[in-house]
Amino acid sequence: MEYGKRILRILKEFRNKKYYVKNYFVKNEILIFDDIMPSILSPWRAIEFEALCHNFKKVKVLTDLRTFDQYNKGLNFNRNIINLKKTYPNLSSNITKIGTINNVYSKLIYFIFFSNTCMYYEIAEENKTNFAFTLYPGGGFLLNHKGTDEMLKKIFSSKFFKGVIVNQFHVKDYLISKNLCEADKVHLIFGVPMNTNISILKDHPKDKFESNLNIVFFANKYIEKGKDKGFDVFQQTASLLIKRTKNVIFHVIGNFDANDLEDTSVLEYFNFYGVLTEIEYVEILKKTNIILCPNKPFVLHPNSFDGFPLATCIEASLNDNVIMATDYFNESSKIKLVDNRDFMLVNSNPSDILEKIIMLDNNRNMLKKIAMSGKERILDIYSIEKQIKKRTQIFEELLADS
Known part of the structure; x- marks a missing residue:
């Protein structure tokens, strides 16, 4: 069976075991359908949902938990809620498990990722409720894929569809150039919401740029050896570097x-930490100098891709790390993130990456200068004004139209 149709069938089989009705005594402003909450391992998602819960009167997150078990840190639902409350109190008190019967009475229904939109947008239609979504890279979103394009056309053609947020320039161009969506309904907000306060308040070691070179790889493994995220390239680069220093x-x-x-x-030169919370991984990142992210598109699936830069790169930059990353869609030029000034552009060739690392290792002033310049640029791009306030404005407009 064709890939897109197979995924859609699985999602609908999961969804159809539940009932979604309007309780006219309880109406939300925004109803969010999600799959991972209340996990504490998706901070950028939690930041957006927390902001929505804070800025609007009645926001409810309905979670189906279908990916929660992979990201729950071995803790149950209630324990994750307690942990989430420490940093995201408004969000934690507005998360509900999807049950047998669910109230979907809301002015607006919102989804993030293609997969969640495919699974639940028909519920918005069935209940005659306007909906919007954010189309992030990942989540089943494939470029130049017939099944994905057909599904997007179907979603965008719904009379209840009001808008889509995208976070990459090339995705906006893709939707418009292929006539998948009307241009005035595509809202570009580059990047993802980030907590730019937690990291910058941390004290970093005074010898951060003077001691041993510390290089971090920060991603999850979805396929063997993590080749889509470039872990194969990372360790090959490590083997070459260890021969030099x-x-x-x-x-x-x-x-x-x-x-x-x-x-x-090379094992003695590696530290593996597993999956960490944002508080835990900041403790590692404040000691490292470089994040190497040689991720590659079209590996996880022939039409799949990652965003640039990964959220993990942003976290590392906020902790004074040089971002060394691939950029297959030339997003860096659109946001004025300049190669060799704010980050270092790399390919998937370990030998080429090696020479750039050696250059930085031999010139620690350059290492520090690029790290700090990149951090300054990242703080601007991922500021509250450019992330949260823009989203708030879009939701205010969507609600006014609902």
Whole structure:
């Protein structure tokens, strides 16, 4: 069965075990359908939902938990709610498990990711409720894929569809150039909401740019050896670098371990931490110098891709790390993130990456200068004004039209 139709069938089978009705005594302003909450391992998502709960009167998050088990840190629903409340109190008190019967009476229904939109947009239609969504990279969104395009056309043609937020320039161009969506309904907000306060208030080691070189890889593994995220390139680069210098330590945050190493002789130079919360991973990032992100599109699936830069790169930059990353869709030029000034553009060739790392290792002033310049640029791009306030304005307009 064709990929897109198979995924849609699975999603609908999951959804159809539930009932969604209007309780006319309880009306929300915004109803959000989600799949991972109340996990504390998706901070950028929590930041957006927290802001919506804070800025609008009645916001409810309905979670189906279908990916929660992968990101619950081994803790149950209630324990995650308690942990989430420490940083996101408004959100934590407005999350409800999807049950057998669910109230969907709301002025606006909102989804993030293609998969959640596919699963639940028909509920908005059935209940004659306006809806909007954010089309992030991932979540089943495939470029130049017949099934995905047909599904998007169907969603965009709904009379209840009011708008889509995208966070990459090339995605906006894609939707408009292929006549999938009307241009005035596509809202571009580059990047994702980030907590720009937690990281910058942390104290970093005074010798951060003077001691051993500390290089971090920060991503989750979705396929063997994490090749889509570039872990194969990362460890090949590590093997080459260790032959040139022993004063280097490699840190891996995410669901990787020593079994993912192709060259076990480098194990003594690697620290594997597993999946960490935002409070935990900041403690690692404040000690590292470089985040290497040689991720590659069209590996997880022939039409799949990642956004630029990954949210993990942003977290690392906020903690004074140089971003070394691929940029296959040239997004950096659109946001004026300049190569060799604010970050370092890399390809998937370990030898090429090696030479750039050696250059930074030999010139620690350059290392620090790029890290701090990049951080300044990131703080501007991911500021509250450009992330949260823009989203709030869009939702105010959507609600006024509902």
